Amino acid sequence: MKPRRVKRLHPDQRLDDAMERIVAVRLRELCAFMPKAADPAEVQALHDMRIAAKRLRYVLELTHFCFGPYAAKAARRAKELQDLIGEIHDCDVTLPRVLAIQAELREQDAAALVERAGDAPDLDPALSGDAPHADAYRGLETVATHLRARRQLLHARFLDLWTRLQREGFRARLEHAITERPEPDAVFTSPSHPAE
């Protein structure tokens, strides 16, 4: 997902003013994915929202010291969102792969059974219980079910987190924080970054 272009940035403007513009755009970009991403079926919207959260997080981690105190907290909130959506994304990516392995093994086993049947007019059911990958089916089904269940749980947690952010006033507080400029002696000249 390409980031929205931030207009009127130039090398000579102050860092805090430039970053205010960038954060404002990245914040709008993130919030625009809701309520669409609240629909569990909107996999792509959720994936794009994770990228938007990541972009907001990185810019805030780097320059929160330019703004009011809520900017540092918002960086942590953006990371929470990014991490949680990332876990959901992992389920979305892994489930089709597990299903593909299942399908691949089924095909291989069906071919093996046909070969074993030889010239018989029909398949002897006794052959089917001993397919080459028969012992793997149960585990693959278990993993697929695990991923589906985990995805549902994590998505519910994502909705809870978003509700919490709304109650906290995440968007409005960050929009305000980026207009604040700390007193000169309160400015960190060497910003620290939260752990990855």
Added chain:
Amino acid sequence: MAKAREVEGLEAGDAFGVAAGKVVAVRARELFDHQEGVLDTSDIERVHAMRVASRRLRAVLEIFAPAFPGKELKPILRDVERLADALGARRDPDVQIAHFERLRAALPEADRPGVDEILERLRGEQAAGNERLAAALEEARESRLDERLAALAAGVAA
């Protein structure tokens, strides 16, 4: 995971271009300082640290893009993205292997052959990812990516 290195002397009143030079210089050094031992699959934290550093570098190159001459930035950003993608190709199976090994340990014996099928494929991907990463590191070395990044940063930091 280690915190990002501090950007000393970065101030809110810096010109955007000057800040861009300071930040990119630090993030670029951070990336290459992590390259030792990344091809060692027995220590997956090394590649993780370098991947995180590549993401941070890529992020700051995008954030500060308007401060750099487009003609200079574009090929550098492309090369950083290529290296970051190769790091991801190695890191993603590392993470999945660790996840499925934990899951396997928690499941009954009867479920384990199925998980082993997944793990077998992931180990193949890990090996392929390592080859891709080795090639990307060599490419970065040959194209002097570290020096080009340092020059890009120095060009606007004055």
